[in-house]
Amino acid sequence: MSTSTLANKLTIYYSLWKKLLALVGFSLVLWLCWLGIQSQIYILEVCCVLLAVYLIALLGDIINTRSISFYPEQIVKSGYLFSSTLPSNALCVANHPQLHSRRLLHGSAQNWRESINVHTWLIGPEMLLWLNSYQRNTYQIGTFRAEPVHGKSAACMQFESAAAAFRYASVLTLFNLLCYIFFATSIAWQYAEFTGYVTHLSATPVRLLCVGLALVVYALLYQLAKSPSATGLSYQDKTRRAQKRALYSALLINALVWIGLPLFLSFGNKLDYYVFLLVGICFYAGFYPRLTDWEIWVQTGNALEHNPAPPIPNQRRSMQVSLAVLSSLSMAAYLNHPNDFRIAQPPCQDPNAMPQACNTANNSTGGNGGSGGAGSGSGRYTRSSYGSRWDSNPSEVRRGGFGGFGRFFSGFGG
Numbered sequence: 346m347s348t349s350t351l352a353n354k355l356t357i358y359y360s361l362w363k364k365l366l367a368l369v370g371f372s373l374v375l376w377l378c379w380l381g382i383q384s385q386i387y388i389l390e391v392c393c394v395l396l397a398v399y400l401i402a403l404l405g406d407i408i409n410t411r412s413i414s415f416y417p418e419q420i421v422k423s424g425y426l427f428s429s430t431l432p433s434n435a436l437c438v439a440n441h442p443q444l445h446s447r448r449l450l451h452g453s454a455q456n457w458r459e460s461i462n463v464h465t466w467l468i469g470p471e472m473l474l475w476l477n478s479y480q481r482n483t484y485q486i487g488t489f490r491a492e493p494v495h496g497k498s499a500a501c502m503q504f505e506s507a508a509a510a511f512r513y514a515s516v517l518t519l520f521n522l523l524c525y526i527f528f529a530t531s532i533a534w535q536y537a538e539f540t541g542y543v544t545h546l547s548a549t550p551v552r553l554l555c556v557g558l559a560l561v562v563y564a565l566l567y568q569l570a571k572s573p574s575a576t577g578l579s580y581q582d583k584t585r586r587a588q589k590r591a592l593y594s595a596l597l598i599n600a601l602v603w604i605g606l607p608l609f610l611s612f613g614n615k616l617d618y619y620v621f622l623l624v625g626i627c628f629y630a631g632f633y634p635r636l637t638d639w640e641i642w643v644q645t646g647n648a649l650e651h652n653p654a655p656p657i658p659n660q661r662r663s664m665q666v667s668l669a670v671l672s673s674l675s676m677a678a679y680l681n682h683p684n685d686f687r688i689a690q691p692p693c694q695d696p697n698a699m700p701q702a703c704n705t706a707n708n709s710t711g712g713n714g715g716s717g718g719a720g721s722g723s724g725r726y727t728r729s730s731y732g733s734r735w736d737s738n739p740s741e742v743r744r745g746g747f748g749g750f751g752r753f754f755s756g757f758g759g
Contacts, residue, residue: 355415355479359407359467367407374400382615385688387529391522394619398626406462413463415476417483420449422461431461435498436484452501452636455508459635503584504639507591511633514595518602518625525606525618532688539688541613548612555604559624562601566632569594572642580643587642591634598628613687 374397381393409424420431435452445466451459465473480486532539541548569590605621608614 353417353483355475356412357415357463357468357472357476358412359410359464360469363467364408367404371401371404371408374404382619385533387526387533390529391526394622395522398623407464407467413461415479415483420461429461431459433484435501436486438480438486452498453505453508455505456636458630458633459637498640500640500643501636503587503643504634504636507588507634507639510588510592511595511629514592514599515629517599518622521599521603521606521622525609528606528610529615529688536688539613541611543611546611548614551611552608552617555608555621558604559601559621562597563628565597566594566628569597570632570638572638583642587639594632598625598632601625601628615688 378393378397381390381397384390384393409426411423411425414421414423417433419433420436422429422431431449431451437450437452437454439448439450439454441447444464446462446464448457449461449463450456463476465476468476543551602622602625605618608621609618
């Protein structure tokens with residue numbers, strides 16, 4: 346770790362051995378995510394996946410950072426994969442003491458897409474004192490201040506309204522997660538191995554069609570993210586048009602996330618659901634509103650006209666990030682063995698916790714039978730145990746579909 350304060354400049358470097366520790370943590374997070382998917386406890390599975398996504402983004406930012414340089418007019422973060430620049434004319438700080446980090450943002454605490462994270466636990470106490478002093482004396486912002494000194498501009502208020510549309514629309518994604526937990530848990534109770542409800546169609550063409558829809562959504566989002574035409578429009582009309590674009594973008598992203606649920610129910614592969622969930626998260630991060638764009642669209646405020654802020658490069662280009670995730674994860678869904686990501690019950694055990702063959706019965710009346718192939722979802726079976734707990738009525742036969750929810754809540758959690 347070294348510092349440089351020449352010419353009113355402060356440069357900080359993260360501790361090398363702590364970055365190596367973050368790299369080890371990155372591997373542990375991937376392992377945690379895999380354990381969650383294999384747990385067959387679907388609340389735990391979803392929580393592990395979401396936690397892994399958050400930690401991967403956090404640890405990836407740490408590993409990518411080479412140095413952070415503070416100047417009176419801007420802040421520059423140099424990285425191995427990408428760099429970012431943040432103007433200091435409307436700087437605000439969001440502190441996270443529980444994470445030992447702080448986020449420097451441009452103009453608004455909601456503008457996390459134009460921000461630089463400083464992980465204070467990686468720089469040591471002496472460097473932290475230098476940083477606090479520089480922040481207080483040069484930027485005139487205290488350690489606990491969360492808003493810029495000059496207050497919010499009209500562009501900032503319009504931006505926060507557009508950002509609120511993204512946050513409110515993300516509630517639909519939360520509802521989507523709850524629906525997945527509900528369906529997955531009930532399916533796990535009723536099927537020995539779930540292979541989907543659609544047995545007369547090949548999965549690959551339908552999946553490729555869904556990937557094509559994701560590409561169409563990306564193209565639409567890219568067009569909506571462009572500067573709206575404002576020729577001959579009043580200030581109210583310009584802002585109203587830009588607000589509608591932000592709302593349409595948020596709804597399109599959520600529509601993309603919802604594709605994964607019917608795809609999972611159709612063919613029984615959990616990875617189909619998580620592919621579109623993760624791609625939706627990447628689209629959300631890549632097309633979230635930026636205050637700089639709103640300052641250009643609205644064109645208000647003397648500070649912007651007389652002292653324009655330097656352009657902020659998009660440090661997470663949605664093309665590279667989103668399409669890379671879409672291609673890699675979708676290929677994994679198509680090429681991996683489908684049974685690795687299916688809902689299946691745990692092996693049956695006797696009262697001494699020893700493995701034994703499950704007592705199954707073919708459905709003599711319909712469907713494709715219960716042989717465990719493509720049509721096993723329409724068969725029926727008699728289960729002798731559920732984990733280590735014996736069924737009180739081993740002769741009971743359960744049928745396909747979503748009937749018989751009487752035991753669903755008693756066995757909630759899959």
